[in-house]
Amino acid sequence: MPLPFTSKHLPLPLAGEGRGEGKPLSGDFRAGEGRGEGKPLKLSLVLFALLVGGCSMSKWTVKPHQRELLADRIMQLDAEAQERSAEEHVLANREGAIGGTGTSGGGCGCN
């Protein structure tokens, strides 16, 4: 169990930091402006590359050493299974809707 939220966590960089370095992504779109033909195809290719490749780009991912906060119990979406079960039990009997509590295994990737 990690120490809970100590001040050493404060200088942690956000995953998004550094995204603005280098040539903006929009530059790819500007390159095709004015030509007209093939624009939708290029746009689709760029979007596809962003979707497929973007997730694995190192500066878009959260590294293992950046997961200290995420590993804490108060950041777990499905922590306290017993308490969640009791809450669901009460509300499922007093509301006409179900779902939205999520399945286990969500989020941290702390293994």
Place this chain on the structure above:
Amino acid sequence: MQLTRTGSIAILGLGLLAIGFARSARATNTAEAAARVTMFDEPSDKNIGVRVIHPQADVSATVASTLAIAAGYSADVVSGATPATFDVVSAATKFSDTRHLVHGGLGYDRSDGGISGAVAYGWESDYKSFVLSGNTHHDLYEHNFTLALAYSHNWDTVCDADNTAAAGLPLDLVPLTSSAGCFTNTTGYTTHPLSIDTFEPSLAWTMTPRLVVQGGATIQILDGFQSNPYRKVGVGSQNRTPQEHLPEFRQRYALFARLSYAFPELRGSTYAMVRGYDDSWNVRAITADLVGTKYIGQSMLASLRAHYHLQGGASFYRNSDGYRVLGPAGQFWTGDRELSPMGNYLLGGKLSFFRRPQQERASWFVEIELGGKYELLIYRPESPFAPNADRKFAHIIQAAATIRF
């Protein structure tokens, strides 16, 4: 609180299991034993209301870092009176019942995913339930995404009055008056099957070192007897009070999004959830949950919770006045608050205390956690003629203890 002999044996068995798990944990990885008692108290303007005591006991252990085992027991000790209604024939009657549930599960976890299965059996005087469930999750893109799939199937059996004499005429259906002859082949009683399939895919994304988001869906299909066998509904102006009559098939869909965001400056976090819901009975709902959690000192955790739920009524719903004046809306009728247009608000707080052994000192435990919670659930019915309108709010009080080895 009166637990039956069965419940006491189940709790004793879980205690022995906990000791076994703790011993195995010393040689392997971790184990946890948790006990929790929740009291749900719903007072009424007209009678004694309803009180439910819900004890839970669970043990779990991880063996050789990959194999997880878990077992648990819970119960509902229910006592109170049926809701008072505006039609004179449905006078409130006192009742009490106890529901038991035992469950167990196995899981296998690797560094990038896992799979688990569980079985549960629940029983009470008028209802039996057997559930098999499976769950798998897999991490993608350097653990930044987690794709999870969960599925469960219920084989439930509901006790009912033998309504063969009604010959398929819903207005002649007679409600069950007592569970004394249920599941005993007694004349005048029968049982109905109910199958429930629930499927829940979700995708979680670790967006930043402070933010985790998750989106997903819940799909549930129910097929079988879903009415409350005891409930009677005043229908028409001739004082007919047949048993509640609901469709036997229901499809339920929900889309949800959740997030957890860290505030290290405050040593806290926030959790938020929003859900949209629709079903084949035309009940539509939106639900939101917001929780703020903060560490206080080194050994205390405090959280505040707000919950809001707003829903429309089922297509065949009318309040007691509507059923009396206008008659039923089609061939179905209900007196269920959960099928009426209404809103719920919930506000509450929780405190937890931790005790961890000092470093460099051997101890038989890793952590002990004690917690208490209070929540106030406020109902907003659509009119004074809505079901359970005599019950305006409920108190939820909870105490919990967890030992991690």
